[in-house]
Amino acid sequence: MRTAAILFVLLVLSLSGFAQSLSIPGFNQAYRDATGYWGECPMGTGGCPDRIETAGCLITSLAAVLDYYRISLAVPAAESCTGSAQFGMDPGILNAWLRTHGGYGRCSTDPVGDCCLEWSAVTQVELMQYENAASTGISSTARAEIDRALGRGYPVIAGVHWGAHCHGTTTQSENCHWVVITGAAGTTYTITDPYNRDVHDPHGVHTTLNHGVFGAYTIDRFVVAAGPVPARPEEAIRLTLSPGGLPGEVEVTLSVRTGGEYKIFVQVVDPAGNVHYARRPAPGSTRMELSGRLAPLLPTPIYLAPGEDRIGSIVLHKSGEY
Structure with a gap:
């Protein structure tokens, strides 16, 4: 049986160094739209009384960091604070995902329920x-x-x-x-x-x-x-994905203004909302292995010359599901 998956090729990480100023707009834990989302969403598990607007500073900060890394999560309607399926990244989505992926544990200060973030559940970075x-x-x-x-x-x-x-x-x-x-x-x-x-x-x-x-x-x-650091605007990186000739095959083309060494990260979100990173098991192989841990597509950086460079095709496969 084949199931759908969502593929992202993350903007590459240049190894040439970065200025000490990161662009992270961030989220407001107290924000409420017309329905109360996401500030009024309940946090934790086991009857935790906390809500994002009053106790969600940590997961709101974490959501901002994951958003910086272009990481998206999928939340089914039954698990979403909104009652509708969600995909993307904000404090409400992260909170819902943590609640169903072992992301909350008991702290000594919790009067009831499990209200504290379990850092080990966050494997995307x-x-x-x-x-x-x-x-x-x-x-x-x-x-x-x-x-x-x-x-x-x-x-x-x-x-x-x-x-x-x-x-x-x-x-x-x-x-x-x-x-x-x-x-x-x-x-x-x-x-x-x-x-x-x-x-x-x-x-x-x-x-x-x-x-x-x-x-x-x-x-x-x-x-x-x-994690895989987003490219700076001045690097002018353009990414093109196109279908390959085989089932599940994706051709990847990058265009860069400045040549240099880059690492490429391929992120896959499966239908259950779990995030995997694809890596090539052997040089020259087009068959990918998926890991829940952060891993680059290739073990060593590749050099991209200025202009368009087709870096090749990849085929995702995991236990016959992709």
Whole structure:
């Protein structure tokens, strides 16, 4: 039996280095459309009482990062907060996907249900976790890791605090809120804050750590999200897909303004909404293997000359389903 799958050839990753300013519009966790989507969507599993608008800063930041990497997820109507099938990336889609893919677990602070993100469920990108050892400011080690990530085009999701306690009567004093670090700005960093008080605006707030929505932020824990970095506009990369001569065959053509070495990532979303990455098992092979882990199509970068370059055909196959 053959089933339909959705294929993406991600814009390639140039290995020549990146400026320390990432374009991440971000989402507003408090956004509500006419139906209340996505801010009013319930989070977690097992009776978790949280909603995205009040407790969804982390998954909203994560959704922004996945959107930066052009990652889309499919959610069936029965699992969607809207009651309709969805495909794409926003906090509501990510939340619905996490709820059915083991993406929530129990935290000590949860009064009931499983409300905390299970990082291990997110396999679409590589996640590397670090701590800022400084009680104020940023330690030299943390700064070096953040700068290295930004220099490679990798956004950083950071847990922050801005006072002695997070809020209300809680005794929690760290990781009170989560933001996306997008670039360097002198001695501080630019961020996308996922909390925007304008519930009619779906976008986060672009600001700096020193001027967060809730105050001057200090980084506690931070997570580098590594993936196939989208091409910069000035690289002028054009991608063309066309049917091949065999069932399931896709011919791939790239046109680049600037020649250089590139890595290519092929992403496949199956009918259940699971994301796979295609890789070629042997040089010269057109048959692909699919993995749930981030992996490039080829083990080594390829050189693309300026102008149009047909990089060949690929045929996707997995247990007779593709």
